[in-house]
Amino acid sequence: MVVGGGISGLSAAWFYRKALGPDVRVLVLDNHDDFGGHAKRNEFRHEGRTILAYGGTMSIETPFPYSHSSKALLADLGIVPSTYARYDRSAQVYAGLGQGAFFDKEHFGADRTVAGMNRRPWAEFFAAAPLTPAVRADLTRLYTEKVDYMPALAPEAKVAALQRMSYADFLLKHARLRPESLPWFAGMAFRNNMRVDTCPAYTAARGGRSPGFAGMALPHPIEAEAEHFHFPDGNASIARLLVNRLVPGVFGAAALDQETIVRAPADYAALDRPDNKTRVRLGSTAIRVEHLGTPTVLTEKAARVVYMQDGKPRSVTGANVILACFNNIIPHIVPELPEGQKAALRYPSKVPMQYTNVLLRDWKAWKALGVRSISAPNGYHTSASLDTAMAIGGYASAMDPAEPVVVHMVRNPNQPGLSRKDQNRAGRADMLATPFETIEREIRAQLQRMLGAGGFDARRDILAITVNRWPHGYAYTYDTLGDPDMPDAQRPHVIGRRPLGRIAIANADAGAAAFTNVAIDEAERAVQECLVSRGLT
Numbered sequence: 001m002v003v004g005g006g007i008s009g010l011s012a013a014w015f016y017r018k019a020l021g022p023d024v025r026v027l028v029l030d031n032h033d034d035f036g037g038h039a040k041r042n043e044f045r046h047e048g049r050t051i052l053a054y055g056g057t058m059s060i061e062t063p064f065p066y067s068h069s070s071k072a073l074l075a076d077l078g079i080v081p082s083t084y085a086r087y088d089r090s091a092q093v094y095a096g097l098g099q100g101a102f103f104d105k106e107h108f109g110a111d112r113t114v115a116g117m118n119r120r121p122w123a124e125f126f127a128a129a130p131l132t133p134a135v136r137a138d139l140t141r142l143y144t145e146k147v148d149y150m151p152a153l154a155p156e157a158k159v160a161a162l163q164r165m166s167y168a169d170f171l172l173k174h175a176r177l178r179p180e181s182l183p184w185f186a187g188m189a190f191r192n193n194m195r196v197d198t199c200p201a202y203t204a205a206r207g208g209r210s211p212g213f214a215g216m217a218l219p220h221p222i223e224a225e226a227e228h229f230h231f232p233d234g235n236a237s238i239a240r241l242l243v244n245r246l247v248p249g250v251f252g253a254a255a256l257d258q259e260t261i262v263r264a265p266a267d268y269a270a271l272d273r274p275d276n277k278t279r280v281r282l283g284s285t286a287i288r289v290e291h292l293g294t295p296t297v298l299t300e301k302a303a304r305v306v307y308m309q310d311g312k313p314r315s316v317t318g319a320n321v322i323l324a325c326f327n328n329i330i331p332h333i334v335p336e337l338p339e340g341q342k343a344a345l346r347y348p349s350k351v352p353m354q355y356t357n358v359l360l361r362d363w364k365a366w367k368a369l370g371v372r373s374i375s376a377p378n379g380y381h382t383s384a385s386l387d388t389a390m391a392i393g394g395y396a397s398a399m400d401p402a403e404p405v406v407v408h409m410v411r412n413p414n415q416p417g418l419s420r421k422d423q424n425r426a427g428r429a430d431m432l433a434t435p436f437e438t439i440e441r442e443i444r445a446q447l448q449r450m451l452g453a454g455g456f457d458a459r460r461d462i463l464a465i466t467v468n469r470w471p472h473g474y475a476y477t478y479d480t481l482g483d484p485d486m487p488d489a490q491r492p493h494v495i496g497r498r499p500l501g502r503i504a505i506a507n508a509d510a511g512a513a514a515f516t517n518v519a520i521d522e523a524e525r526a527v528q529e530c531l532v533s534r535g536l537t
C-alpha cells in the first residue's frame with residue numbers, strides 16, 4: 001500500500017514490483033482527482049486543439065547528479081535526457097526575444113517593460129528603466145564593478161561570513177547598496193525559492209547570477225545542472241509513463257516512451273480495476289496507518305491503511321505501507337511513531353507556490369516588446385514567460401506569434417521580515433484565503449500593465465486561465481541562516497524517515513530536497529526498508 005500518488009509514490013510501486021515480481025499486488029492511494037502530485041498536467045482546449053502546460057514540476061533538472069537508480073528508472077520509461085535538444089525549438093521560435101523586466105510605478109515611478117535584461121550592457125539596460133539617477137547609478141555599479149567587499153577576510157572566512165548573513169544584508173551592509181535600490185531584488189527567487197531577505201548570501205553567490213560577487217574570489221565553484229529534459233506538461237509525463245508501465249489499460253497496452261506519452265489520452269476509469277495487480281485509487285485520503293499486531297511477524301496482513309473516500313471511511317490491509325505523502329501530515333496519521341520522530345516530521349515547512357497558466361490568443365505583443373519572459377520584481381506574479389517552444393511526439397506548441405500560446409506566471413506569496421518558515425506559513429494562508437476572482441483580476445491587470453505598450457488587450461487576448469496552487473510546494477531544504485548546523489545523520493529529515501516495522505517513509509521531503517530524482521531515490525530506499533522488514537533481502 002502506498003499513500004501518495006506523486007512521483008515518489010508511483011516510483012515506490014515501481015521499485016516494489018521490480019523487487020517482488022509482476023504478481024505482487026500494489027495499491028496507490030491519493031487524495032487528489034489526478035495522479036502525479038506536484039507533477040501536474042494542465043490541458044487547454046481551443047478551436048479543436050489541445051494545448052498543454054505544466055501546473056507544477058517543470059523539468060528533469062537538479063544540482064545533484066541523478067543516481068544510478070533514478071537514471072535507470074528514466075531509461076526504463078524511455079526517457080533519454082541527452083536527446084532533449086531535438087524537441088526544444090525555443091532558440092529558433094523566440095530568436096531575438098530575451099528577458100525583460102517590468103518596473104512598476106508604485107516602486108519605480110512609472111510602469112515600463114524594459115527588454116534586453118542580461119543581454120544589453122547593464123548601464124544601457126538601467127538607463128532605459130524609470131529609475132532615479134541615484135538608483136540607476138547604484139544598480140549599474142553593483143552589476144558591473146568587480147570589488148572585493150570583504151577584503152580583510154581570507155577566502156574560507158568570507159564563505160563562513162556569507163553563510164551567516166542574508167543576501168539583502170550583504171547588498172546593503174557590504175556592497176553598500178542604497179535602500180531605495182533594494183526593490184529591484186524583491187521578487188527574485190533564489191535556490192529553493194528563498195527570497196533576498198531569507199537567502200544566505202553564499203547561496204546567492206553559488207547560484208551564479210546574483211550581482212555583487214564578481215570581485216570576491218570565492219573558493220567554491222558555481223553549481224551546475226546535471227540533467228535536463230522538459231516535457232510540454234513538465235514531469236507529469238514521468239508520472240504518466242510510470243502509470244503506463246504499472247497499470248494496464250490506462251494508456252492502452254503498449255509501453256509508451258518520451259514521445260508517444262505526450263499526446264496519449266488517459267482512461268481514468270482503468271486506474272482501479274480489481275483484475276489489475278497494481279491499482280491507483282484517487283480521491284482517497286489516508287487518515288490512519290497502523291500495524292496489526294507485532295510488526296516483525298512475517299505476515300501479508302501486517303498493516304492497515306484507513307482512508308476516506310466519498311466521505312466514508314474504508315480500510316485496506318497489506319504487507320507493507322509506504323508513506324509517500326508529505327512529512328507534516330505523517331504524525332497525524334501514524335500516532336504510534338515515537339515522539340522524537342514526530343517532532344522531526346513536523347520540522348519542515350514546504351514552500352507555497354502558485355503556477356498560473358494563461359492561454360493567450362497570440363504573442364504579438366511580446367514580439368513587439370522584444371521579450372519572451374518578464375520578471376516583475378514587485379508584481380503579484382513575479383515572473384511571466386512564454387511557454388517553451390516544443391515539437392515532440394506530434395505535439396507542437398505555438399511556433400508563430402499569431403498562434404495561441406501559454407504564458408506561465410509564478411507567484412510565491414511571502415511576508416518579508418519573518419523567518420523563512422514563517423514566511424512560508426504566511427504565504428500558505430494567503431494562498432488558501434484568496435478567491436479565484438481576486439487572482440483573475442490580478443492576472444488581467446498585471447498582463448495589461450506589462451504588455452499594454454506592445455498592443456496587448458487583456459479583454460481580447462486572454463482566452464483561459466488555470467491557477468495551480470501549491471500551498472505545500474517545494475520540500476523544505478535547510479539553509480545556513482534559518483537552520484542549526486548539524487551532521488546529516490541528526491537532521492530532522494533523516495530522523496523523520498526512519499521506518500517503523502512495516503511502515504516506511506518516502507517522498508521528496510524524506511530527502512529534504514525538492515527534486516524529482518530525490519523523490520525517486522527516497523522511494524527506492526523506502527522499498528528496500530520494506531524488503532528488510534519482511535526479511536526479504
Ligand SMILES: Cc1cc2nc3c(=O)[nH]c(=O)nc-3n(C[C@H](O)[C@H](O)[C@H](O)COP(=O)(O)OP(=O)(O)OC[C@H]3O[C@@H](n4cnc5c(N)ncnc54)[C@H](O)[C@@H]3O)c2cc1C
Pocket residue numbers: 003004005006007008009029030031032036037038039055056057058059060061062284285286287324325326329333353355470472473474475506507508509514515516517519
Ligand atoms: C510548483 C513546483 C514546481 C516544481 N518544479 C520542479 C522541477 O522543475 N524539477 C524538479 O525536479 N522538481 C520540481 N519540483 C519538486 C517536486 O516536488 C518533486 O520533483 C516531486 O514531484 C515530488 O514528488 P513526491 O511524490 O515526493 O511529492 P508530491 O508530488 O507532493 O506527491 C505526494 C502526493 O501525496 C498526496 N497525499 C498527501 N497526503 C495524503 C494522504 N493523507 N492520503 C493520500 N494522499 C496524500 C498528495 O496530495 C500528493 O498527490 C517542483 C515542485 C513544485 C511544487
